[in-house]
Amino acid sequence: AARTLALIKPSVAANPHLVDTVRARVRAEGFAVKAERVVQWNLDDARRFYRQHEGRFFYKRLCGYMASGPFVAMILEKENAISDWRKLIGPTRSIAARLESGSLRGDMAVSDTRNAFHGSDSVNSAREEIEMFFPEEST
Numbered sequence: 001a002a003r004t005l006a007l008i009k010p011s012v013a014a015n016p017h018l019v020d021t022v023r024a025r026v027r028a029e030g031f032a033v034k035a036e037r038v039v040q041w042n043l044d045d046a047r048r049f050y051r052q053h054e055g056r057f058f059y060k061r062l063c064g065y066m067a068s069g070p071f072v073a074m075i076l077e078k079e080n081a082i083s084d085w086r087k088l089i090g091p092t093r094s095i096a097a098r099l100e101s102g103s104l105r106g107d108m109a110v111s112d113t114r115n116a117f118h119g120s121d122s123v124n125s126a127r128e129e130i131e132m133f134f135p136e137e138s139t
């Protein structure tokens with residue numbers, strides 16, 4: 001089955017009860033959690049990961065958010081894992097996410113930046129991101 005890299009960003013990862021809710025939801029939707037770890041970035045780590053957004057108006061606050069506390073990285077496995085995980089988290093923008101009932105961002109995002117989740121957007125980025133967070137797990 002296909003794999004994707006999922007992040008539970010700091011605003012949600014700060015609350016163990018919310019993380020449990022996400023894990024339960026992930027399993028209920030048919031994903032297997034193949035690996036999981038807690039990560040703490042500094043600002044430079046965040047700038048590297050989001051370098052494609054350098055210069056955008058939200059870049060500074062995005063990097064500040066991702067370095068603001070620990071977050072959870074997971075390898076999720078399922079048929080169509082990449083698109084199904086992005087569908088489950090919902091739209092990037094919080095207002096759009098709230099309109100998508102049942103989406104994880106709709107329930108847990110607090111703003112467009114603090115949008116609670118990440119999912120790889122292609123087979124290539126999934127491979128790269130899994131390698132980045134779980135070098136021992138990559139294929």
Ligand code: ATP
Pocket residue numbers: 053058062091092112113114115117118119120121
């Ligand atoms: P991710 O890559 O985290 O899964 P995404 O693919 O849905 O998110 P991108 O366009 O790659 O969205 O943006 C990366 C991150 O930058 C978003 O998850 C969000 O935290 C932040 N971001 C994106 N667009 C905006 C915006 N218009 N205003 C504020 N923050 C934004």
